[in-house]
Amino acid sequence: MRPSKLPKPLAACNVCHALSNLHESLNHRCDKVVSGRRCYGTYKSAMTYLWDECESCEATGKVGPQTCSACGGFGWTMYG
Numbered sequence: 001m002r003p004s005k006l007p008k009p010l011a012a013c014n015v016c017h018a019l020s021n022l023h024e025s026l027n028h029r030c031d032k033v034v035s036g037r038r039c040y041g042t043y044k045s046a047m048t049y050l051w052d053e054c055e056s057c058e059a060t061g062k063v064g065p066q067t068c069s070a071c072g073g074f075g076w077t078m079y080g
């Protein structure tokens, strides 16, 4: 049985493009640390972004039993 495709991520940071599936992340400051500094971006609804299916895992978030490293297990990559 093939794994099913994941829904698109819920939220994405408008600066570093970190992804989140947590509702509580929406409109909150990004918590990723980039080059030793906390990202100054904000998680925005991912509905406003364009998405590509991850080529490595075909939007399933898994490659065999492993979490896909190309998309971090989200199954989607931001277009562009």
Ligand SMILES: [Zn+2]
Residues within 6 Å of the ligand: 013, 014, 015, 016, 017, 018, 030, 031, 032, 039, 040, 041, 042
């Ligand atoms: Zn960020």
Ligand SMILES: [Zn+2]
Residues within 6 Å of the ligand: 054, 055, 056, 057, 058, 059, 061, 062, 068, 069, 070, 071, 072, 073, 074, 075, 076
């Ligand atoms: Zn992937």
